[in-house]
Amino acid sequence: MDTLTVIKALSDATRLNAMLLLQLEGELCVCELTEALGESQPKVSRHLAQLRKVGLLIDGRVGQWVYYRLHPQLPSWAKAMLREAQAGDNLPLREARRALEKMCNRPGKLCC
Template identity: 45%
Template sequence: MNVVHILAALSEPTRLTAIHIIWDGGEHCVCELMERLNATQSRMSRHMGVLKAAGLVVDRRDAQWVRYRRNPDLPQSAACIVDAVIAATDVAGEVAA
């Protein structure tokens, strides 16, 4: 895991909010993320691609939708970075800015 890639992926407010939602351990449909983040499908897919490339999430196709969840094989050190960023960030304030 590359720390720079993880931090870069989390540096964008929409991705940070998405990871905050996904970090609850559940599986979340891209349609849910689109609604909660007021984003189009193409925008949300692009953001989720960045989180996936950083190794933070995995996906599963479900008919026409894609479902995302926290990467179960994420090294503990990487998970600690995400935990710290989430804890240190006012996610609602970041998205509103």
């Protein structure tokens, strides 16, 4: 995985915020990311597929749900870049976290 590929993959706000949410939450399904990011399921799925293709994410199916998480072998420089991006002032990320917290029908979570 080269630096340019990672930077290009994270240059889109939807992909960057999906990665940052996954970094914070550990693992999320497509429906959670769709709710948090306020985007359509096809758009979120397309972005997740791009992140998976370049090796930033892995996915796994549990019943009807497909869960995504950061690739466990993500290079340390990529992890550091995500930490720095998370530390910055990112209003869309804050809004996405609030939307995720308010989501009552999260898979595997108790309802509000």
